[in-house]
Amino acid sequence: MVREKKEENPPAKVEKTEPSGKIQDLKKRIIRFCRNRGVDLIGFAPVERWDEANEVPPEYRPRAIWPPAKTVIVLGLEMPLPIVETTPSVVHMEMYKTANVELDQLAYDLTRYLNRLGQASFFFPRDGYGSMRALREKNRAAFAHIPAAKYAGLGTVGASHNLLTPEFGPRVRFVSVFTSARIPPDPMISKELCLKCQACAKCCPKKAIRIRPDRVVGDYDDRACLEMADELVTRRCFPCGICTKVCPIGRDRTVYKQPGIMKKYLREKEALAANPEDPEYRAWTHLRTHGVAQGKRREGKKAAAGPEGKTLP
Ligand code: SF4
Ligand code: SF4
Numbered sequence: 001m002v003r004e005k006k007e008e009n010p011p012a013k014v015e016k017t018e019p020s021g022k023i024q025d026l027k028k029r030i031i032r033f034c035r036n037r038g039v040d041l042i043g044f045a046p047v048e049r050w051d052e053a054n055e056v057p058p059e060y061r062p063r064a065i066w067p068p069a070k071t072v073i074v075l076g077l078e079m080p081l082p083i084v085e086t087t088p089s090v091v092h093m094e095m096y097k098t099a100n101v102e103l104d105q106l107a108y109d110l111t112r113y114l115n116r117l118g119q120a121s122f123f124f125p126r127d128g129y130g131s132m133r134a135l136r137e138k139n140r141a142a143f144a145h146i147p148a149a150k151y152a153g154l155g156t157v158g159a160s161h162n163l164l165t166p167e168f169g170p171r172v173r174f175v176s177v178f179t180s181a182r183i184p185p186d187p188m189i190s191k192e193l194c195l196k197c198q199a200c201a202k203c204c205p206k207k208a209i210r211i212r213p214d215r216v217v218g219d220y221d222d223r224a225c226l227e228m229a230d231e232l233v234t235r236r237c238f239p240c241g242i243c244t245k246v247c248p249i250g251r252d253r254t255v256y257k258q259p260g261i262m263k264k265y266l267r268e269k270e271a272l273a274a275n276p277e278d279p280e281y282r283a284w285t286h287l288r289t290h291g292v293a294q295g296k297r298r299e300g301k302k303a304a305a306g307p308e309g310k311t312l313p
Contacts, residue, residue, distance in 0.1 A: 023181070023182065023183060023184065024184065026117070026119070026181060026183060027044065027183050027184055029117070030042075030073065030110070030113075030114070030183070033109075033110065033113055034075060034106065034110065037106055037109065038077075038102075039075045039076070039077065039106060040076055040077055040078045040167065040168070040172070041074075041075065041076030041077075041149075041154050041165060041167060041168075041172060041174075042073065042074070042075055042076070043073075043074045043149065043152025043153045043154040043186045044071055044072075044073055044074075044152055044153075044183050044184065044185050044186050045071065045072045045073075045074065045148060045151035045152035045153070045185060045186070046070065046071055046151075046182075046185045047061070047062045047063050047069050047070055047071065047072060047178075049151035049185075049188075050062060050063075050147070050151065053147070053151065055147060056144065056147050060140075060142065060143060060144065062143070062148075062176075062178050065124070065142065065143055065178070066122045066178050068120055068180040069122070069178035069179065069180065070179065070180055070181060070182045070183075071178075071179050071181060071182060071183040071185070072148050072151070072152065072176050072177070072178050072179075073110065073152070073176070073177040073178075073179065073183070074145065074148050074149045074152040074154060074174055074175070074176050074177075075103065075106050075107065075110070075174065075175050075176075075177070076149065076154060076165065076168075076172045076173065076174050077099050077102060077103055077106075077172065077173050078167070078168045078171060078172055078252065079095060079096070079099060079168070079171040079172060079173060079241075079244070080095070080171075080252075081171055081245075081250075081252050081253065081256050082256060083095045084171050084241055084244055084245045085245050085284060086283075086284050086287040086288060087237075087239075087240065087241045087242060087245055088232050088235070088237040088238070088239075088240060088288065088292075089237055089284075089287045089288045089291075089292065090236070090237055090287075090290070090291035090292050091287050091291075092237070092239075092241065093236070093237050093238055093239070096173075096238075096239055096241075099126075099173045100126050100127065100173065103125075103126040103173055103174070103175040104125050104126055104175065106175065107123035107124075107125065107126075107175040107176070107177050108123065110123070110177050111123045111177055114177070114179050114181065119179050119180060119181040120179065120180040121177055121178060121179040121180070121181075122177070122178045122179075123175065123176065123177045123178065124142070124143040124145075124175070124176050124178070125175065126145065126173060126174065126175045127141065128141030128142050128143060129141060132226075132229065132230055132233055135226060135229075136226065136230075139222050139223070139226060143176065145174035145175065145176050146161070146162070146163045146174070148174070148176045149163045149165075149174045150163060150188065150189075151188065152185075152186055153185075153186035153187050153188045153189060154174075154186075154189075155189060155193060156189050156191075156192050156193045156194065156216075157194075157216070157217050158170065158193065158194035158200070158216065158217070158247065158249070159194050159196055159198075159200060159201065159209060159211050159212075159216060159217060159218035160200035160201075160209050160218065160220075160243040160244075160247065161209075161217065161218070161220045162200075162243060162244055162247070164193040164194055164247065164249045164250075165193075165249075165250065166189075166193065166249075166250070166251060167250060167251050167252065168250045168251075168252045169193075169244070169247045169248070169249035169250030169252065169253075170243070170244040170247050170249070170250075171244050171245075171247075171250060171252060192216050193249050194216050194249070195248065195249070196211060196216065197248060198211050199246040199247060199248065199262065199265065199266065200218075200242075200243035200246060200247055201218065202266060203242050203243070203245075203246045203265055203266065203268070203269070204242060204243055205228060205240070205242065205269075206221070206224040206225060206227060206228045207221075207224065208220060208221040208222070208224040208225040208228070209221075209243060225240070228240045235292055235293060236292060236293065237288075237292045245265070246262070246265040246266075248262060264280065264281075268281060272285070
């Protein structure tokens with residue numbers, strides 16, 4: 001009897017795929033679901049893009065975090081420009097907190113919606129840490145939304161390490177939903193959006209950003225940025241976000257129409273140092289000087305660590 005020779009290297013397992021009409025329909029349903037809930041930006045990234053780009057360490061990639069993942073769906077919410085301009089202020093802090101809660105709710109809802117459709121899903125919340133102390137010990141979340149948003153075709157990474165989107169520049173917050181469904185990807189943006197204008201580097205109060213002559217993404221001192229975050233958490237007007245405020249990229253600027261605004265940003269620090277009542281900045285300083293303690297904290301009372309933080313890459 002001739003026995004069949006056992007193959008030493010069995011062929012790679014062929015992935016079971018859904019018919020293309022069904023999967024296109026799934027993509028449309030996800031987009032409709034998210035748009036109906038007010039999502040501003042949505043993009044789809046195949047998990048292989050993390051391996052192809054090889055920018056994120058392997059243990060921080062979607063499949064290492066949740067092995068069934070095949071697609072990452074990234075959702076974005078706008079941070080309206082005139083509120084970002086008041087930073088650091090309680091008004092900005094409240095908007096930031098609201099956007100974060102809204103993003104987690106959206107991701108939670110989308111995950112359950114996909115599960116109901118029979119597509120196993122998982123989400124990573126918009127921030128991945130519980131305190132400033134945790135960030136001081138390890139200045140990195142277990143998963144980063146900025147590369148996810150880039151691989152989902154929502155923007156490019158600028159000198160400031162923020163994701164710049166055509167719609168809102170860096171004035172947008174993200175959350176990511178992983179799903180085992182293989183959904184048609186969105187193309188990545190190939191043209192860099194960053195102009196290397198240096199506004200982020202010039203206006204950063206901690207000089208945490210340094211423009212590089214040889215590449216778009218600048219050098220970023222995350223410890224200096226964290227120091228700023230610590231100060232603002234203590235004053236209860238976190239986060240900083242000045243680098244997101246001054247970036248000229250984004251069609252949101254055409255909605256708000258502010259001629260001469262870049263000069264106003266670049267002059268701000270000097271003008272307010274010379275005259276804290278400078279009428280040109282009165283609207284912003286009014287909001288910064290209400291609802292936020294201006295004096296020194298009482299002796300013996302420890303600074304409370306806040307739960308929020310700049311999304312550090
Ligand atoms: S402020 Fe200018 S240099 Fe900085 S990220 Fe935006 S476009 Fe790039
Ligand atoms: S968040 Fe503030 S301190 Fe941090 S890099 Fe941006 S401008 Fe600088």
